[in-house]
Amino acid sequence: MKKMQSLSISFLFLAAVVAAPKGEFWEKKDYKQWSQKEVTQMLEKSPWAQQFTNQGVGIGGMDLDAMDAAQPYIKYQVQFRSAQPIRQAIVRQMALNQKYDSLSSEQKQQFDTSAEAFLSADVSNLVVVYITYETNHSEYDRQLARHWQSQTFDLLKHYVYLSSNKGDKVQLANYSVDQGGGRSFQFIFPREVNGNPIVDPMKDKSLRLEFNYPVIGNLGNGNAFMEFKLEKMIFAGNVAY
Numbered sequence: 001m002k003k004m005q006s007l008s009i010s011f012l013f014l015a016a017v018v019a020a021p022k023g024e025f026w027e028k029k030d031y032k033q034w035s036q037k038e039v040t041q042m043l044e045k046s047p048w049a050q051q052f053t054n055q056g057v058g059i060g061g062m063d064l065d066a067m068d069a070a071q072p073y074i075k076y077q078v079q080f081r082s083a084q085p086i087r088q089a090i091v092r093q094m095a096l097n098q099k100y101d102s103l104s105s106e107q108k109q110q111f112d113t114s115a116e117a118f119l120s121a122d123v124s125n126l127v128v129v130y131i132t133y134e135t136n137h138s139e140y141d142r143q144l145a146r147h148w149q150s151q152t153f154d155l156l157k158h159y160v161y162l163s164s165n166k167g168d169k170v171q172l173a174n175y176s177v178d179q180g181g182g183r184s185f186q187f188i189f190p191r192e193v194n195g196n197p198i199v200d201p202m203k204d205k206s207l208r209l210e211f212n213y214p215v216i217g218n219l220g221n222g223n224a225f226m227e228f229k230l231e232k233m234i235f236a237g238n239v240a241y
Helices: 002-018 036-044 084-097 105-119 138-150
Strands: 049-055 073-080 126-135 161-164 174-177 184-190 206-212 223-229
Touching: 036 049, 036 073, 036 084, 049 223, 073 223, 084 105, 126 138
Parallel strands: none
Antiparallel strands: 049 073, 073 126, 126 184, 161 206, 174 184, 206 223
């Protein structure tokens, strides 16, 4: 009797995942119809994107220069770039920026070819977490850039993890950073460990990201712990990450 009940509960959970209510814009509309507001929401605050901000009053009460007169902050924006909805939002953002509808036929074809290559990139074995950082304080910006551009896989591999709420921590597989003027880097994780997916939608409730970040200007505690709810990360009937 207990086995039958357990099977029934599992079936109901699976049915709920497959038949998730279609209430969000990414469930109602093709990504090519997303508005600028919807694209921004997807990339900044959605089931696949979160941000956190540390704010303070400066280093030891030091006066800030004219450009940094506002209360200083450091913000990190995190996205699962291996998730299809995030990649679709990136393509849609590019289309809006380039005013796709006003492009010539040849330009549209070039755009569509590049977009398709990006959207169809094989991430079946990888989980790509893309992170940007920003601050309104020029010296903090220099320190942040120096820190992240000096990091390597070997330095980070014991401090950066993905995990489910029940599973073991999954170690970093690779790290890349923008060495130019951009303020971004990527954590890359395996999608499977020992032949098993890192999350099981039938058993796990969340996907968690942990990483250390530099404490600059007494902002933050140096440890980021971000939780993404699997029940909300449903796209086209499957958990996407």
